[in-house]
Amino acid sequence: MRLFGFGKSRTETPHSGAPQHILVPFENTPSDREVMRFACQLAISFKAKITTLHVVQIPRSVPLDDANAPGLGEGHQSLAAAREIAQDMDIDSFESILKTTHHAGHAIIHVAQEVNADVLMIGARHRRKRSASLLDDTVETVLRKARCFVWLHRSALEDY
Numbered sequence: 001m002r003l004f005g006f007g008k009s010r011t012e013t014p015h016s017g018a019p020q021h022i023l024v025p026f027e028n029t030p031s032d033r034e035v036m037r038f039a040c041q042l043a044i045s046f047k048a049k050i051t052t053l054h055v056v057q058i059p060r061s062v063p064l065d066d067a068n069a070p071g072l073g074e075g076h077q078s079l080a081a082a083r084e085i086a087q088d089m090d091i092d093s094f095e096s097i098l099k100t101t102h103h104a105g106h107a108i109i110h111v112a113q114e115v116n117a118d119v120l121m122i123g124a125r126h127r128r129k130r131s132a133s134l135l136d137d138t139v140e141t142v143l144r145k146a147r148c149f150v151w152l153h154r155s156a157l158e159d160y
Helices: 030-046 072-088 104-114 137-145
Strands: 002-004 021-025 049-057 094-101 119-123 126-129 132-135 149-153
Touching: 021 030, 021 104, 030 049, 030 072, 030 119, 030 149, 049 072, 049 104, 072 094, 094 104, 104 119, 104 137, 119 137, 132 137, 137 149
Parallel strands: 021 049, 021 119, 049 094, 119 149
Antiparallel strands: 002 149, 126 132
């Protein structure tokens, strides 16, 4: 895990002490389940609230308020898996949000501001480009625009 926030000014970071609200974008991948377990351990230690967010990224041709948007079923299943992890670890204060959007990074930032998250914990997803491993657009957007601390989790290199 790496904690990013060193470039943020004191006015941008709402809380510099123990985290009170943790936001975890969750897609039910093995990496995301590991991040969720770590977030639960952190929440138990600091008596923090956890909010999981599943972002359904839809094409621009589909309206955001469409009740039959592709991926909503998987989103509900993903949030159920996150809720199960939180229940297994005896988390008292837990919330889940399902959001449809055209760009996942901006939706994560918007929800982090809405719920007033102190820490955003996200799995570092990579893309390959000419033998160089780069962070994907969602993670780069979150790192650039988040007003709270961001913790990146990267799986072992064998997974790539």
